[in-house]
Amino acid sequence: MSFLGEKNFSHEDQENIGILICNLGTPDSYSVKDVRAFLREFLSDSRVIEIPKIVWWFILNLFILTFRPFSSSKLYKSVWTDEGSPLMVYSKKLIDRLDEKLPEKYEIALGMRYGNPSIKTALKKLKDSNCRKILVLPLFPQYSATTSGSIFDKVSEEIRNWRWVPSLIFINSYHDDENFISAISNSLRPKLESEKPDKVVFSYHGIPKNYFDQGDPYHCLCQKTTRLVCENLNLEEKKSITTFQSRLGNAEWLKPYTSEVMKSLPKEGCKNIMVIAPGFSVDCLETIEEIDEENKEYFLNSGGAKFTYVECLNDTDLHVDFLKEFIEKKVSVWK
Numbered sequence: 001m002s003f004l005g006e007k008n009f010s011h012e013d014q015e016n017i018g019i020l021i022c023n024l025g026t027p028d029s030y031s032v033k034d035v036r037a038f039l040r041e042f043l044s045d046s047r048v049i050e051i052p053k054i055v056w057w058f059i060l061n062l063f064i065l066t067f068r069p070f071s072s073s074k075l076y077k078s079v080w081t082d083e084g085s086p087l088m089v090y091s092k093k094l095i096d097r098l099d100e101k102l103p104e105k106y107e108i109a110l111g112m113r114y115g116n117p118s119i120k121t122a123l124k125k126l127k128d129s130n131c132r133k134i135l136v137l138p139l140f141p142q143y144s145a146t147t148s149g150s151i152f153d154k155v156s157e158e159i160r161n162w163r164w165v166p167s168l169i170f171i172n173s174y175h176d177d178e179n180f181i182s183a184i185s186n187s188l189r190p191k192l193e194s195e196k197p198d199k200v201v202f203s204y205h206g207i208p209k210n211y212f213d214q215g216d217p218y219h220c221l222c223q224k225t226t227r228l229v230c231e232n233l234n235l236e237e238k239k240s241i242t243t244f245q246s247r248l249g250n251a252e253w254l255k256p257y258t259s260e261v262m263k264s265l266p267k268e269g270c271k272n273i274m275v276i277a278p279g280f281s282v283d284c285l286e287t288i289e290e291i292d293e294e295n296k297e298y299f300l301n302s303g304g305a306k307f308t309y310v311e312c313l314n315d316t317d318l319h320v321d322f323l324k325e326f327i328e329k330k331v332s333v334w335k
Contacts, residue, residue, distance in 0.1 A: 004127075005163035016107045017331055018131030018166070020122055021095055022138045022151045023281070025112030026085040030076035036069035041114045047150035050211070079288045090282035091139070093315035094323075101324045106331075107131050113147075119154045133167040133334050135327060139281035141180060142225060143173035144218035146207055169330055175221040176228055179325055183318040184225075184278050185232040188310055192233065195308050197274040199239055201261065202226040203291060204279035206244035206253040219254050225278050245295070246286050262295045266303035273299065276310040281319070283312045 027038040043049055043064065049056055076085070083089045095110045102108065107129040111122030126134055136155055140147040152170055159165055174180050192200070204222045212219045226242045229235075245258035265273060275295070277287050292309040299307050313319035 003163035004161055013130050014105070015132045016105050016126075016129050017334065018126035018129065018134035019098075019102070019106055019108040019327055019331075020111055020119070020126060020134055020136045020155070021091075021098070021108065022111050022113060022119060022122075022136065023087065023091050024147065024284075025115035026087045026284070027076060028116060030073050030080050032069045032073045035073045035076060036065055038115050039069060039072065040065055045114075045150055047153065048146050050208075075285060075289050078293075079285055085284075086288060087282055087284035090284075090312075090314045094282065094319060097315055097320045098323055098327075101320060102327065106327075113151050113154060119151070120158050123155070123158050127162065127166075131166060132164075133169075133331070135169045135171070135331055137171045137323075137327065140279070141173065141281070142175040142204065142218055142221035142279055144207055145211065145216050146218075148172050167334070169333075171330065173221060174326065175225045177322075177326065179322045181225070181228045181232055183313055183322040184276070185229050186318055187313060187316070188229070188274075188276055189233060191274060191308060191310055192235075195272070195274060195306070197239075197306075197308065198270040198272045199241060199265065199274075200230075200235065201258070201265075201273055201275045202229070202240060202242045203245050203258045203275055203277050203295075204242065204254075205246045205286060206257070209252045209254055212254060222279060229278065245290060258291070258295055259298055262298040262304075263302045265299065271303070271305040273304065273306070274308045274310060277312060280312050282314050287312060 025038065025042070027034040040060070043060055046053065051059075079086055081089060091110055095108055099108050107126055109122035109125045110117055111119035113119065123134075136151070138148045138151045143149070149172075152172070155168075155170070159168075188200070202222075202225075207216060207218055222244075223242055226240060230237070230240050241256070241261060243256050243258040243261045244254040247253045247257065275291055277291060280287050287309075296307045296309070313322075
């Protein structure tokens, strides 16, 4: 096996601290071809789909990748901006703002688990910048094997080919970090005061219930984030609900489902609701189209009167300041 080394290493070179920021990823464009390539990579990940590979290969290639890219392409097109995919646009802006705030010796790179820029490309950038210490920060506040676990796999897969393995800090979750809770709470507080909703819906991306039954802590971490935000805002328990969205297939996923809650809330007397998605660091297809369009329609068509979506932290000061402090705190062990 050939390992990737440094042929021109010098003791005089300044060693830097690398910050690898990771997100899920997005197609390069909303074309059917690019969407199909993205879905193939995403749905081929055994952390995401825990079905025997040979069985899943036939389902994926003969059915899902034959039909789904066409419908998904239309959805991506509906949220695409002049700058590109919202997830990519916000992620890059966030990285740029962090880069301005962090000390000079910090090298920051963006790596997507699926699509571009890849984690491999991002790690090479840090390696070429002489980063002997690397902090890996997936932008998934609540750990799941399907997200942060998969990113760990990909980072490990790449670094195992390096001759000189760097010191690593891997952040698997920050769901209950005090400053994260404050950032989410402060993004919600002004709208709570102005809109006075009957209920706040905390919507998180779902995972199959079977994964939870086998030990994935994601459900519990989501519940804790909701509880801590509500405590921070002095929000009564009956004024909030935690739900899960983005189901795939016919298997049971974490409940209650966001879509079903949207249809039932008006019948329970909740005509004015506010929805926030604390499991998403930046707005993307699942928040813009699925929450603020599809689920909004479910709610209004079921008798709801007012639907307010609170945007993700994106590249706001709240997010940048939280991440800067969080990163500096975590790497302080190297000083």
